[in-house]
Amino acid sequence: MSSLSTHVLDTALGQPAQGVQVRLYQGDVVLATGATNDDGRIAELAPKLEHGTYRLWFDVASYAAATSQDIFFPEVSVTFTVADERHYHVPLLLSPFAFSTYRGS
Template sequence: MTPATTASVSTHILDTSLGRPAEGVAVSLAARGGPGARWEALGGSRTDGDGRCKDLPALPEGTAQVRLDFETEAYFISREEAVSREEAEAQQDAPRARDSGVFFPEVAITFAVTPGEHYHVPLLLNPFGYSVYRGS
């Protein structure tokens, strides 16, 4: 068996304010060979109903650092619009417009990788904070 020459990456997002997966968040992936090297955009995905990106692109050989960019603003805006619609239906009023008030419009996570290793990087997200960790 030949050793793996690249690392692999997966992620998922949990909205801790709702206690549910964050569905529909755009996630993009970039890689570089080390500090000071140029970032190479590799593509992206969108979280599914379980908050997971199951189809992130593979990392090129020689990748030493990875960046995951999470586009959180659109997620929070759509979540607020859904809440407004539910409230309007309950009160039988027209939906109200809300200021997005999104504190973190995007979250960028950069981390180092070693060839042959798998890196699962969950994002725990709420409107006014987030945390990440190396999962399994």
């Protein structure tokens, strides 16, 4: 089984994005929820993931409101496939008009 963590960085402010609400879905079922800590991390959102397709949903609108920012994307969904037993780390880099993500370690 694989595990999952995430990290959200606000590239416009040059700091971790604290308090971002995150949900993990498989299909339409919510498997886990959490909020990023002071370092913008959720160290263990899901300790055990079977092989399959999952979606991370990030509430960017609430974070933007809390930090007094105008932002183009009110939410971000990242769909990914777990295909092996390794740890999955999915960082999210935010700016007012863009976002990027990748598979980290």
